[in-house]
Amino acid sequence: MSRETxxxxxxxxxxYILGQNKAGSGGLRHxxxxxxxxxVRWVRGEGKKAPQGPNEFxxxxxxxxxxxxxxVVGIIGRNGAGKSTLLKMLSRITEPTEGRIGIKGRxxxxxxxxxxxxxxxxxxxxxxxxxxxxxxxxxEIRKKFDEIVQFAEVAKFLDTPVKHYSSGMYVRLAFAVAxxxxxxxxxxxxxxxxxxxxxxxxxxxxxxxxxxxxGRTVLFVSHAMHSVKALCTTGILLxxxxxxxxxxxxxxxxxxxxxxxRRGDPSTLASNRSLGLSLxxxxxxxxxxxxxxxxxxxxxxxxxxxxxxxxxxxxxxAGFELCxxxxxxxxxxxxxxxxxxxxxxxxxxxxERLGAGTYxxxxxxxxxxxxxxxxRTPVGEFVVPSLDFYGTGYPPxxxxxxxxxxxxxxxxxx
Amino acid sequence: MSSAASHSVLTSESAQDFDxxxxxxxxxxxxxxxxxxxxxxxxILAWRDVAVRYKQTVAGAAWALVQPLVSILIMTxxxxxxxxxxxxxxxxxxxxxxxxxxxxxxxxxxxxxxSQSLVNNANMISKVxxxxxxxxxxxxxxxxxxFMISLAILAGLMTWYQFWPTWRIITLPLxxxxxxxxxxxxxxxxxxxxxxYRDFRxxxxxxxxxxxxxxxxxxxxxxxxxxxxxxxxLVYSLNPLVGVIEGFRWAIIGGDARFFSLGTCLSLVxxxxxxxxxxxxxxxxxxxxxxxx
Numbered sequence: 001m002s003r004e005t006x007x008x009x010x011x012x013x014x015x016y017i018l019g020q021n022k023a024g025s026g027g028l029r030h031x032x033x034x035x036x037x038x039x040v041r042w043v044r045g046e047g048k049k050a051p052q053g054p055n056e057f058x059x060x061x062x063x064x065x066x067x068x069x070x071x072v073v074g075i076i077g078r079n080g081a082g083k084s085t086l087l088k089m090l091s092r093i094t095e096p097t098e099g100r101i102g103i104k105g106r107x108x109x110x111x112x113x114x115x116x117x118x119x120x121x122x123x124x125x126x127x128x129x130x131x132x133x134x135x136x137x138x139x140e141i142r143k144k145f146d147e148i149v150q151f152a153e154v155a156k157f158l159d160t161p162v163k164h165y166s167s168g169m170y171v172r173l174a175f176a177v178a179x180x181x182x183x184x185x186x187x188x189x190x191x192x193x194x195x196x197x198x199x200x201x202x203x204x205x206x207x208x209x210x211x212x213x214x215g216r217t218v219l220f221v222s223h224a225m226h227s228v229k230a231l232c233t234t235g236i237l238l239x240x241x242x243x244x245x246x247x248x249x250x251x252x253x254x255x256x257x258x259x260x261x262r263r264g265d266p267s268t269l270a271s272n273r274s275l276g277l278s279l280x281x282x283x284x285x286x287x288x289x290x291x292x293x294x295x296x297x298x299x300x301x302x303x304x305x306x307x308x309x310x311x312x313x314x315x316x317x318a319g320f321e322l323c324x325x326x327x328x329x330x331x332x333x334x335x336x337x338x339x340x341x342x343x344x345x346x347x348x349x350x351x352e353r354l355g356a357g358t359y360x361x362x363x364x365x366x367x368x369x370x371x372x373x374x375x376r377t378p379v380g381e382f383v384v385p386s387l388d389f390y391g392t393g394y395p396p397x398x399x400x401x402x403x404x405x406x407x408x409x410x411x412x413x414x
Numbered sequence: 415m416s417s418a419a420s421h422s423v424l425t426s427e428s429a430q431d432f433d434x435x436x437x438x439x440x441x442x443x444x445x446x447x448x449x450x451x452x453x454x455x456x457x458i459l460a461w462r463d464v465a466v467r468y469k470q471t472v473a474g475a476a477w478a479l480v481q482p483l484v485s486i487l488i489m490t491x492x493x494x495x496x497x498x499x500x501x502x503x504x505x506x507x508x509x510x511x512x513x514x515x516x517x518x519x520x521x522x523x524x525x526x527x528x529s530q531s532l533v534n535n536a537n538m539i540s541k542v543x544x545x546x547x548x549x550x551x552x553x554x555x556x557x558x559x560x561f562m563i564s565l566a567i568l569a570g571l572m573t574w575y576q577f578w579p580t581w582r583i584i585t586l587p588l589x590x591x592x593x594x595x596x597x598x599x600x601x602x603x604x605x606x607x608x609x610x611y612r613d614f615r616x617x618x619x620x621x622x623x624x625x626x627x628x629x630x631x632x633x634x635x636x637x638x639x640x641x642x643x644x645x646x647x648l649v650y651s652l653n654p655l656v657g658v659i660e661g662f663r664w665a666i667i668g669g670d671a672r673f674f675s676l677g678t679c680l681s682l683v684x685x686x687x688x689x690x691x692x693x694x695x696x697x698x699x700x701x702x703x704x705x706x707x
Contacts, residue, residue: 004431031611088540088704089436091542091543092436092543093539093540093704094701094702094704094705095436095439095702095705096436096438099437099438100438101435101436101437102436103432103433103435104434105433107434112541115537115541115542116535118462118466120465120466120469121465121466125465128458129459129462132454132455132459133538135452135542135544137454138454138458
């Protein structure tokens with residue numbers, strides 16, 4: 001297989017002007033005003049409007065890299081690191097402000113599953129619609145139709161409007177269509193984080209098949225370090241719009257997972273600008289009581305939120321997700337809030353459930369309907385102290401016994 | 415394993431090696447080829463809009479007929495009977511109104527649905543690449559389907575009044591193409607403007623309402639000439655719809671309708687200007703749609 005360069009990114013940058021979408025500032029009145037004032041400015045010899053410094057925000061700044069044919073690249077980084085913006089530029093959805101991208105071959109992007117799905121249409125109809133939106137021809141769709149239906153496991157409901165589908169079926173069908181795209185370069189954003197565990201595994205398998213057996217070039221963004229490690233050969237670590245590390249995937253994941261949380265840093269840990277929400281700071285405190293961890297976090301909400309909750313994400317130092325405690329499951333939630341929000345909660349009996357060792361903790365913020373507004377943001381690491389759980393004098397340790405501690409008792413020996 | 419440093423070093427490939435360059439302010443070389451490649455999407459989006467529109471309605475597709483039919487009746491009663499305006503030659507007033515109402519309804523539906531099409535499909539725009547022109551074009555195609563259905567009204571009225579068309583009816587497809595051409599310009603222009611300035615959502619209904627009265631829909635443009643003279647008729651013909659509607663009347667009514675006149679030419683020139691301005695403005699702004707929609 002020739003290892004020629006199929007993607008070449010050179011000095012790529014993307015600038016957003018903050019607050020542009022707010023009512024008034026970018027509206028028709030301003031445009032008309034601008035148009036009327038233009039001759040005056042021209043006479044005075046002033047150029048276009050002076051650039052507004054403080055409102056500028058560089059989502060991606062001066063990023064350069066190249067990708068070879070058949071390479072499977074994981075793009076990782078914290079929220080707001082510029083991953084999605086980078087993918088959007090690669091997929092031609094948004095235009096770069098500076099720099100350029102060279103692409104060789106057909107590129108397809110999958111930034112969301114089920115783009116363009118219409119609830120009133122049946123499963124069969126949505127396959128055609130979604131396929132066409134993703135760039136498949138109807139002939140291709142007809143050819144793959146049976147395969148798609150089989151993969152999605154929805155054969156019985158093919159002629160039912162998808163509004164009657166369960167969310168699992170919906171996601172399965174949506175992924176199935178996307179999985180049967182056959183571009184030379186595939187760009188995928190976080191779409192595996194949907195559906196149940198079994199289906200996620202199936203998706204992962206399909207992705208592996210696409211990349212290894214069919215030799216396609218894949219760019220993959222995910223927060224799930226275990227899938228990134230399983231799929232990718234090399235990685236790119238982004239931080240605040242710049243490349244922090246480009247190299248073999250193990251090194252990149254290690255660099256990301258070991259990313260020390262900035263304790264007491266005055267700037268925010270993560271923010272979702274479009275939703276007006278940021279995680280200002282978070283700290284972990286181990287208490288006197290063995291295996292209890294107190295988490296304190298401060299959020300800043302720029303708008304009132306009617307129902308909110310916090311998700312807790314725990315992973316191993318290698319980046320394997322142990323659990324993701326969602327607010328609708330745990331009840332870690334509260335009613336209407338706005339402005340500054342301080343949250344304190346505790347995790348108990350850690351030593352009875354986890355092997356002694358170091359783990360990473362991340363927080364997420366969910367809004368009404370448990371939509372995730374701030375995805376798993378790493379906030380720090382904690383140490384699970386050793387506990388002689390089995391009473392054998394050998395407390396379970398993470399390195400030897402694994403992450404999970406399970407009670408086991410001898411019943412009979414024959 | 416290669417080191418991180420060697421990966422970030424740029425390989426100096428020459429520009430010709432890549433099929434596609436994405437950069438700021440770069441007009442796509444393959445734009446029209448891409449548009450052709452995505453032609454199926456145009457029809458599928460149109461099909462989606464048609465398939466979804468009449469779901470959970472009792473009358474279903476009959477709604478495509480009701481709206482123009484009622485408008486024609488009202489126009490005929492008010493302008494023809496109450497105001498006593500003259501028809502064109504021997505044609506019954508209702509048929510004269512119908513010949514204009516159908517292209518007008520097509521135009522106004524096309525412009526108003528196209529203008530909201532990108533905003534309504536914002537989710538798609540921000541997640542997938544395809545030539546953005548596909549979205550408003552598919553809206554216009556849907557309006558064309560409605561138009562084709564509403565031709566049944568014309569056939570019905572002609573049968574009712576026993577008014578038979580001349581050979582000119584075979585030129586009708588030409589004027590339908592002209593109507594599409596005239597709708598594309600303002601349609602694309604307003605679509606592109608609506609993405610940034612949502613004000614157009616409120617401006618459009620006003621334009622549509624106003625437009626019907628400054629176009630020869632409820633009356634013939636002959637009336638303008640008789641009441642205001644040739645000079646004002648030319649000013650009146652700055653409305654691109656005048657040429658289209660005159661063409662429809664010429665093809666459908668025959669005998670007394672005029673098509674080949676200075677006014678009609680002027681009106682078609684205005685339509686062509688709109689077409690060029692619409693497409694170029696759309697292409698100029700479409701690259702930033704995903705950022706502002």
